[in-house]
Amino acid sequence: MKLATKSLLTAAAGAAVLAFGASSASAAIACSGNVCWHTHEHFAYPRESRVIIHPDTWRLTRHYTIREHEGRGYWRGDSWVDF
Numbered sequence: 154m155k156l157a158t159k160s161l162l163t164a165a166a167g168a169a170v171l172a173f174g175a176s177s178a179s180a181a182i183a184c185s186g187n188v189c190w191h192t193h194e195h196f197a198y199p200r201e202s203r204v205i206i207h208p209d210t211w212r213l214t215r216h217y218t219i220r221e222h223e224g225r226g227y228w229r230g231d232s233w234v235d236f
Contacts, residue, residue: 180209188228189217199236202227 183192185204198204204227213219220228226235 182207182209182211182213183227184217185227185229187217188230189213189219190221190228191219194225196225196236198227202229202234202236 181192181195182189183198183204183206185202189207191209192206195206222228222233224235226233228234
């Protein structure tokens with residue numbers, strides 16, 4: 154096999170792996186007020202939580218604070234509320 158053909162096949166295989174990985178990842182940024190966190194699952198947040206979901210490509214401004222937390226819930230002020 155020629156070097157050019159091997160390189161082309163290797164590049165195509167690498168692109169396929171990257172495309173599959175990008176399509177299976179599901180991430181978002183959830184915000185309640187000016188506090189945001191990363192989430193990998195889309196929950197049905199209670200209406201009173203006032204959570205807004207942004208795509209992972211959304212850019213935070215300096216007016217927002219990132220606070221991470223495990224589990225299902227949302228930030229209300231400085232407290233994590235499970236639901």
